Amino acid sequence: MKLLIIGSKGFIGVHAMNYFKSQGFSVMGCDVVADTGSSDYVQIDATHSDFHTLFEKYTFDTCINCSGAASVPLSLEFPLNDFRLNTLNVFKILDAIKTFQPKCKLINLSSAAVYGNPTSLPISESALRKPLSPYGIHKLQAEQIVEEFYGFFNIACCSLRIFSAYGNGLKKQLFWDMYQKFNGSDTIELYGTGLESRDFIHVDDIIQALHLIIDHAKFEGEAINIANGEECTISYVSELFSKSFQHEKKLVFNNKIKPGDPLNWRADISLLKSMGYQKKVLIEDGIQRYIDWIKTL
Numbered sequence: 001m002k003l004l005i006i007g008s009k010g011f012i013g014v015h016a017m018n019y020f021k022s023q024g025f026s027v028m029g030c031d032v033v034a035d036t037g038s039s040d041y042v043q044i045d046a047t048h049s050d051f052h053t054l055f056e057k058y059t060f061d062t063c064i065n066c067s068g069a070a071s072v073p074l075s076l077e078f079p080l081n082d083f084r085l086n087t088l089n090v091f092k093i094l095d096a097i098k099t100f101q102p103k104c105k106l107i108n109l110s111s112a113a114v115y116g117n118p119t120s121l122p123i124s125e126s127a128l129r130k131p132l133s134p135y136g137i138h139k140l141q142a143e144q145i146v147e148e149f150y151g152f153f154n155i156a157c158c159s160l161r162i163f164s165a166y167g168n169g170l171k172k173q174l175f176w177d178m179y180q181k182f183n184g185s186d187t188i189e190l191y192g193t194g195l196e197s198r199d200f201i202h203v204d205d206i207i208q209a210l211h212l213i214i215d216h217a218k219f220e221g222e223a224i225n226i227a228n229g230e231e232c233t234i235s236y237v238s239e240l241f242s243k244s245f246q247h248e249k250k251l252v253f254n255n256k257i258k259p260g261d262p263l264n265w266r267a268d269i270s271l272l273k274s275m276g277y278q279k280k281v282l283i284e285d286g287i288q289r290y291i292d293w294i295k296t297l
Contacts, residue, residue, distance in 0.1 A: 007067030
């Protein structure tokens with residue numbers, strides 16, 4: 001199978017490239033970063049992305065779009081840039097597939113941010129979608145574009161609503177923020193009350209899910225939750241991190257909620273499980289792996 005990974009230099013993209021190559025796929029990467037030493041890589045202009053040339057020149061069976069911005073705060077500060085990266089580029093990719101390779105499947109990485117604050121848990125794919133940030137809105141718009149290209153042009157595609165991803169290589173969000181703060185004062189201030197919750201999924205399990213999606217998804221414009229169906233409080237995972245990293249530090253929650261952040265998440269992953277998904281990385285082991293990686297920097 002010939003596989004294209006757009007956003008191959010990003011957090012999930014790097015892991016996907018390494019995994020699918022190890023599984024015998026013919027894999028080409030694509031991103032905005034220069035890489036003159038690689039024969040299986042195409043650089044895209046960051047300001048004027050042109051996917052038509054890419055799909056006209058090369059042939060692929062499946063394209064995984066791992067590209068885009070992934071920051072709620074930056075989406076609030078620079079909403080146009082977030083729209084361009086998370087919404088407009090998805091249209092451009094699908095338009096190029098429609099024009100040159102209508103048999104190529106697309107897996108678009110979306111986000112649980114499309115749900116906002118759910119009215120009940122667990123969150124099924126049919127739950128009300130009410131984003132709390134430009135980032136969530138733009139991810140939802142990208143999902144609608146995926147539905148458009150399947151419904152009107154019969155392009156095989158789907159969207160993956162990834163919940164709280166973490167793992168080696170991720171230099172943002174909760175655990176990276178804690179690592180940076182641990183290098184400062186003895187008191188570590190974190191947002192919220194600690195009772196906020198997330199459904200964490202390690203990047204290795206995300207890649208496992210990607211492989212299952214390629215083999216078993218319907219590709220009818222549908223959305224699929226990518227998570228573990230487990231609710232972990234921020235207090236619990238922060239204590240895990242603290243005990244494994246520098247236990248003498250004191251954690252303090254400031255009772256402030258950051259704009260765009262939901263309160264509680266737990267996904268219904270019945271659809272993903274029906275494809276054979278089983279969690280392989282426990283949160284305790286995943287955090288320890290992350291800390292071991294941090295200590296190599």
